Amino acid sequence: MRLPQSRGPVSAAIVHLLRRAPSEVDTAPVPAGPAVVPVLHDEDLQLSLWLCYELSYRGFDDVDDGWETAPSITGARRGLERRWLAGLEQLVPAADVDARHVPRALAELVAADDGPPLAKYLQRRASREQFREFVAQRSVYHLKEADPHSWAIPRLSGRAKAALIEIQADEYGHGRLERMHSELFRATMRSLGLDSSYGHFVGQVPAVTLAVSNLMSFFGLNRRWVGAAIGQLAAFEMTSSLPNRRYGNGLRRLGGDAGATRFYDEHVEADAVHEQVAAHDLCGGFALENPHAANDVMFGAACGLAVEAEFGRYLLGQWENDASSLLAAVDTAA
Template sequence: MSELVDRRYGPAPLPRSRGPVSAAVLDALRRPPHDLPDNLAARLDPADPLTDEDLQLTLFLCYETHYRGWRGVADDWEWQPSLLALRSSAERVFEAAVRRLVGPLPAVRPAGVPAALADVVAADDGPSLAAHLQRRATLAQFREFVTHRSIYHLREADPHSWALPRLGGPAKAALVEIQMDEYGNGRLDRMHAELFRTTMARLGLDTGYAAHLDVVPAVTLATNNLMSLFGLHRRLRGALLGHLAAYEMTSSLPNRRYGNGLRRLGLDEVATRFYDEHVEADAVHEQIAAHDLCGGLVRVEPELAPDVVFGAAAALAVDRLFAAHLLDSWSAARTSLRTPANPTRTLTAPTAPTTTPPPLPAVA
């Protein structure tokens, strides 16, 4: 495999550590599989798990062994018992924090799941990151936003695909219909991850898989880790589908705003294609996700109705934290990244954008 293909599609190089536990995991992953120290899990007791850099990176390190792996790391680490035990301890802390953030939810009957999902979406009162990006964001801020989102969008749809072998019947058919669009119906150039890669290139950003992992903060990792938590546990399959439904039901208007924001900044239709595609596709996916996917699931497994609604509420709650972090950072005239992203290393040779991207602001 060439270096170009390797960097575009993974596996990614190991990132820098963010604390004692992630440092110990990184040190272990650089060597052949072996047992981790017994005391690592006891050190995962942060005051705020959702914004703790060490906890969130530790989870991301563990989860990525189930996706594309890490460059130079033995594949056998994926099922190494002591790493799985550490991941399980970190997950308990993380899941408990998410459930506290969401709080109690109204009881829901299986037949009422689509309406309950609509209520969760309607009640979402988070800060409007999309409105800021449409109307006021600078090009540097938009590039930061894309940098954050690259951690998910360069593997878009993969976390939700964990549900496929866990489903049957109407819910499985509905998920396949949604995922087919996400994966471009088998065409590489139509895959949403590839469309996003093109947007990154037009903005002058490194388009390598997980290339910006070191610069995104814990709250960005938390949005990704939440999907992996739901996807890698069969007991949370209802939450995973609710998470996907929330994303599909809140996608069309924000993506229209993102595209309009890029047009306001002078970017062309090649740069906006990713967002424009989602405006149309997700308007259809919204109905499929609520009624055919989640509704289909609870008709077969009615006991999962509360999990579906929890998954949707969790997706929106963690995304509110993410949006607040970006907007608070920008209102204080500081970067939302941990360190400035590298704007120069691209893996393609796109036509230069109509507006030359300025360098990202330095960390205060």
């Protein structure tokens, strides 16, 4: 993966830095950038965050690995994260929950969620091209499936740690390449004629899609937010089984075979199990051990639901206006 095109002054400054060697730069400042649009739709902010975070994942072929810990980038990331967190706190009200009741509070939060009917649309009405767009959008996260939450493993202990490892073992296919969920998703992409290279569509997806990934990375890469990281994961697992059934049925309606739909079919069963493990063992166990962080769990869950809902609203809004949900047309597989 190579650096994508910038989308504003902050991402342009970051791209300019990353094209140089870290040894050539001391502490060149990166502009903070104006907060002129809501954070979920701030193209410059979300791409800038994604660039900074990706340095801690697989990085870029045209970027020196030393940039991951270079002061210019870590300083820029801290400033961007302050804007990101302020926006999230405006989006989601503060929680006040008893640590003993976290699993129940998560269930109530999920039950009250009324996000847009994206899954129903994809099941019943989406064209093949719209489904391809949806898969291209989701590839930004699903090709690194589970990686953002794995940062939490060394930061947990006891019952919560065991629960997260149980969930992650499923996500990584229990060590079998062909069963890794990222590989199952890659098969779905290939069945739709999409390039399944890691990060291929980053330059074509809007800010709100990058925000879905950035939320997980922000919580996962900052130990202060480990509670929010597992709360977001729990909300994701607790709202995943039914939509994945609909995604699979929608792809079958469009001619997808068993190999194309396996990613979605796998999640129907797996996430039904993960839902209980995530709510009770992971988040419930963590909250009992860390009662001071119970509200962080709920904050992460609420943020996850809010960002996913906005992602769905954006896609449906574009399609209702006969417009593409991508910044550029979907290309075919390389």
